[in-house]
Amino acid sequence: MIFRNSMKQLFRTPIRTLAMFLLIAVSTALFILGLLLFWWNQRDIVEFEDSFTTIGTVEQIPDSVEVKELWNNNKDRYAYYTQKIYGEWTKASVLDFEGADYLLPPKKRPYFISLYPGLDEKVWNKVGGGHSVYTVAEVVANETKPVDSIQVHVTKVLSGQSELLNYDIYIGDIYHKDPDTMEAGKTYIVELGGISSSQDVGEAIANGLLYSETDPMQMMSIGSSQYTIEDEPIGKEAGEILFEEVTDGFYETKHGKAWMYESESDMTKTMWSMLPVRPVESTNQLMAFHTKKAAVKAGNDINEEEYKNGSDVCLISTQFAELMELNVGDTISLPLLYAMYQTAPSQNFSVDGGGSFNMEMLNANFEPYQVFDNDEYKIVGIYEMKALEDSAFGLAPYEVIVPYRSVTGDWSNNIVTDGPMSIGTTVFQIPNGTTLQFEKAWKEQGIDNLNITFYDGGYSAFQNAIKDREMMSYILLLGGGIATLVILALFGHLQIVRQRNRIFIERALGMSKKKCRKSMLSGMYLVMAGGVAAGGILSFLMTDSVIKKVESKSMYDTTFSSGTAEAIAFTSQISGEVKGVCILVGCVIVIAGAFVMHHQYVNRILKGEPMELMEKEE
Amino acid sequence: MIHDRKGAASMRKSCCKVNGMSKIRVENVSYAYRNSYREAPVLRDVSVSFEEGKFYAVTGESGSGKSTLLSLLAGLDLPQEGEIYVNEKEMKKLDRDRLRQKEVAVIYQSFQLFPLLTALENVMYPMELNGMKKSEARKKAEKYLRKVGLADSIEKHFPKTMSGGEQQRVAIARAMAAGGDILLADEPTGNLDSENEDNIIRILRALVEQEGYTVILVTHNQQIAALADVQYQMRDGKLLEKEA
Ligand SMILES: Nc1ncnc2c1ncn2[C@@H]1O[C@H](COP(=O)(O)OP(=O)(O)OP(=O)(O)O)[C@@H](O)[C@H]1O
Numbered sequence: 001m002i003f004r005n006s007m008k009q010l011f012r013t014p015i016r017t018l019a020m021f022l023l024i025a026v027s028t029a030l031f032i033l034g035l036l037l038f039w040w041n042q043r044d045i046v047e048f049e050d051s052f053t054t055i056g057t058v059e060q061i062p063d064s065v066e067v068k069e070l071w072n073n074n075k076d077r078y079a080y081y082t083q084k085i086y087g088e089w090t091k092a093s094v095l096d097f098e099g100a101d102y103l104l105p106p107k108k109r110p111y112f113i114s115l116y117p118g119l120d121e122k123v124w125n126k127v128g129g130g131h132s133v134y135t136v137a138e139v140v141a142n143e144t145k146p147v148d149s150i151q152v153h154v155t156k157v158l159s160g161q162s163e164l165l166n167y168d169i170y171i172g173d174i175y176h177k178d179p180d181t182m183e184a185g186k187t188y189i190v191e192l193g194g195i196s197s198s199q200d201v202g203e204a205i206a207n208g209l210l211y212s213e214t215d216p217m218q219m220m221s222i223g224s225s226q227y228t229i230e231d232e233p234i235g236k237e238a239g240e241i242l243f244e245e246v247t248d249g250f251y252e253t254k255h256g257k258a259w260m261y262e263s264e265s266d267m268t269k270t271m272w273s274m275l276p277v278r279p280v281e282s283t284n285q286l287m288a289f290h291t292k293k294a295a296v297k298a299g300n301d302i303n304e305e306e307y308k309n310g311s312d313v314c315l316i317s318t319q320f321a322e323l324m325e326l327n328v329g330d331t332i333s334l335p336l337l338y339a340m341y342q343t344a345p346s347q348n349f350s351v352d353g354g355g356s357f358n359m360e361m362l363n364a365n366f367e368p369y370q371v372f373d374n375d376e377y378k379i380v381g382i383y384e385m386k387a388l389e390d391s392a393f394g395l396a397p398y399e400v401i402v403p404y405r406s407v408t409g410d411w412s413n414n415i416v417t418d419g420p421m422s423i424g425t426t427v428f429q430i431p432n433g434t435t436l437q438f439e440k441a442w443k444e445q446g447i448d449n450l451n452i453t454f455y456d457g458g459y460s461a462f463q464n465a466i467k468d469r470e471m472m473s474y475i476l477l478l479g480g481g482i483a484t485l486v487i488l489a490l491f492g493h494l495q496i497v498r499q500r501n502r503i504f505i506e507r508a509l510g511m512s513k514k515k516c517r518k519s520m521l522s523g524m525y526l527v528m529a530g531g532v533a534a535g536g537i538l539s540f541l542m543t544d545s546v547i548k549k550v551e552s553k554s555m556y557d558t559t560f561s562s563g564t565a566e567a568i569a570f571t572s573q574i575s576g577e578v579k580g581v582c583i584l585v586g587c588v589i590v591i592a593g594a595f596v597m598h599h600q601y602v603n604r605i606l607k608g609e610p611m612e613l614m615e616k617e618e
Numbered sequence: 619m620i621h622d623r624k625g626a627a628s629m630r631k632s633c634c635k636v637n638g639m640s641k642i643r644v645e646n647v648s649y650a651y652r653n654s655y656r657e658a659p660v661l662r663d664v665s666v667s668f669e670e671g672k673f674y675a676v677t678g679e680s681g682s683g684k685s686t687l688l689s690l691l692a693g694l695d696l697p698q699e700g701e702i703y704v705n706e707k708e709m710k711k712l713d714r715d716r717l718r719q720k721e722v723a724v725i726y727q728s729f730q731l732f733p734l735l736t737a738l739e740n741v742m743y744p745m746e747l748n749g750m751k752k753s754e755a756r757k758k759a760e761k762y763l764r765k766v767g768l769a770d771s772i773e774k775h776f777p778k779t780m781s782g783g784e785q786q787r788v789a790i791a792r793a794m795a796a797g798g799d800i801l802l803a804d805e806p807t808g809n810l811d812s813e814n815e816d817n818i819i820r821i822l823r824a825l826v827e828q829e830g831y832t833v834i835l836v837t838h839n840q841q842i843a844a845l846a847d848v849q850y851q852m853r854d855g856k857l858l859e860k861e862a
Pocket residue numbers: 611612617618651652658660678679680681682683684685686687
């Protein structure tokens with residue numbers, strides 16, 4: 001009866017009640033849309049932040065670029081080439097300045113070379129057409145003459161092309177203008193390069209196609225390219241040897257042993273068995289991954305845990321997987337031999353399977369390097385490089401990626417190449433959206449021989465779009481929330497405070513406080529519940545179109561990812577479940593708000609004795 | 619009824635002595651409105667007894683405490699001192715909501731009808747509240763409305779479309795509907811012209827004489843007060859009997 005009368009009295013003011021219903025419906029719908037948008041946004045922001053990284057590359061600008069000359073005995077003239085001249089190599093520590101906040105600190109990072117058994121033959125098979133063979137041999141000079149070009153008789157092949165044995169060939173060092181002299185009849189040890197494995201040596205020599213006086217076989221000096229971790233070129237300082245006379249006990253001497261080591265190192269096999277192993281803190285620090293040109297196609301990327309723990313896991317390329325018939329889950333052995341500090345692997349290992357290396361096999365003591373780390377790595381993923389390129393931004397065709405911390409051995413005695421900081425070796429990561437800040441602070445350092453370039457994958461453009469959307473969700477949420485509150489307060493005022501006399505009458509008629517409360521609120525709640533439900537339905541109907549509108553306005557006006565890999569797909573859909581939860585939560589909040597607020601109103605009036613409610617009559 | 623008469627003064631202080639059935643008995647009641655800043659004493663040591671089936675009138679200056687007394691009688695608050703008995707039951711121990719619902723009805727100068735309910739619904743309200751079936755409540759309400767001299771046509775009217783006299787008659791019908799036999803009327807004719815005033819007083823008298831109601835009427839009108847069985851005057855927080 002009380003409820004009936006409560007309803008009855010509400011419908012005696014139908015316009016007000018209808019207005020209440022509609023306003024509650026609309027404001028609830030706005031509030032729920034705000035909630036949905038807010039949730040949607042928060043989710044996307046998280047996804048968004050996770051999917052972007054801001055990488056900076058560091059490159060030392062050369063002091064000058066000089067034209068150098070290189071003598072060529074064959075042509076009897078100089079060849080010219082340009083060389084970048086760097087005075088002192090700037091240390092990465094200059095980037096440790098006030099205002100720089102790194103997620104990944106800038107430092108020169110090496111890549112390693114592992115000798116992978118069987119790789120040479122697989123590559124040779126694949127490439128076909130032969131490869132150049134390095135030969136260490138003892139020769140007897142047939143004449144006394146500077147070695148720009150000299151005929152010698154091969155008396156012993158220590159390694160390499162054994163078919164050269166007993167042939168008379170021309171050898172020479174074409175790049176030195178005034179080379180040393182060999183004496184007729186004496187035995188020398190030399191290293192020769194430039195012969196192809198596919199050639200029939202005897203025939204070639206007989207026909208004079210190879211190694212004529214005017215085109216001698218290239219003599220190669222042995223030496224060391226070792227650097228210390230402090231960039232000291234101790235290998236170069238140890239000198240280089242082009243040839244040496246073999247006398248009794250020669251192989252007991254230091255140099256004799258060095259030649260033996262060089263021979264045993266078997267440069268031919270080594271050069272083709274080299275597998276680049278890149279230790280990283282995140283694949284995102286590799287520009288190819290960062291620009292989405294490379295992506296894991298099978299298995300998984302190395303995960304955070306594995307990076308943190310330095311797990312022995314690796315990513316390999318599709319090319320390597322095919323070549324060696326490897327799959328995710330397989331294990332490969334990676335004995336690490338050399339540390340390369342000059343370039344990225346892609347700058348040494350070329351796409352076609354060849355490569356160029358500015359390194360020697362021996363260390364500064366003219367001894368072979370020792371493996372510094374040897375672990376079994378589990379393949380967790382296979383990545384695909386969409387467009388192969390040799391630049392510092394590319395990946396070598398067989399590049400193996402491992403967690404930086406998985407390499408625990410000390411490679412400071414295995415550094416075979418080194419150079420100033422460059423894009424291939426020196427990257428850092430800063431928090432998204434802080435590039436301007438960084439650049440400003442960096443400028444203040446006044447260091448101008450470093451080129452710093454940022455790559456944020458379109459973050460800044462994207463960020464603006466997402467900021468707009470975030471703003472919108474706040475406006476809706478706040479606007480809807482405040483509108484709902486105001487409307488609830490308004491109706492509480494109209495229906496309760498302005499009708500406080502009704503409470504007095506009811507109390508005077510002997511209605512208990514509880515019944516009064518019911519009389520005042522029950523009808524109101526029914527109308528509000530109806531309004532809230534209508535608001536819920538309204539928001540349900542509006543969500544998709546609102547989101548589509550917001551989306552089309554903000555999301556796709558940015559050209560995210562110009563790379564060939566797919567852009568990250570931001571799910572524009574909100575699942576039915578999430579919608580349901582948001583709507584439910586929104587409705588519950590509004591109803592709870594109404595309940596608390598209106599109970600408050602009624603209780604304040606009901607407090608105390610009914611006498612206090614009596615209107616003063618004049 | 620025995621009154622203690624002392625001296626020649628025409629005003630006598632009423633006594634608490636009881637003879638026969640007293641409907642409402644007030645004993646040494648003091649009341650003060652309190653708020654955080656001050657305490658305003660209104661009733662000081664009031665003692666009075668209202669007997670069954672009698673018509674009482676209370677006069678007094680504005681602000682003297684007449685309405686306050688009626689409110690206390692209706693159990694709208696409890697006095698700070700003293701005790702009120704209704705049908706010889708201590709008010710403090712009663713369910714005062716139930717008391718108003720079933721035994722004591724109040725009518726006011728400003729009628730206090732539910733503005734959004736019709737005349738009929740207003741009268742039905744207390745009966746329905748008492749658990750009466752709607753159809754029965756309706757029949758009874760129609761009867762009460764006729765009793766106070768209202769035509770059937772008024773049943774569907776809302777208070778704001780009725781005259782003051784009509785509204786007050788609806789209020790009386792509603793008071794009757796509660797089913798008690800005590801009616802407290804706080805200046806019920808204060809807003810009415812003399813014709814309507816006479817009408818209302820006639821109805822109240824009829825309630826006393828025909829239905830056995832005890833009516834306590836607060837009024838400013840001395841002529842009307844003179845129509846009562848017993849007259850009291852409120853002065854300085856005391857209730858004094860006025861000689862007939
Ligand atoms: N709720 C209240 N709070 C504080 N003081 C009040 C309250 N109601 C009444 N009063 C004061 O108590 C005194 C008695 O008021 P009451 O309404 O009982 O007088 P009254 O005799 O009915 O006057 P009137 O003839 O004007 O109706 C007055 O001084 C009044 O100002």
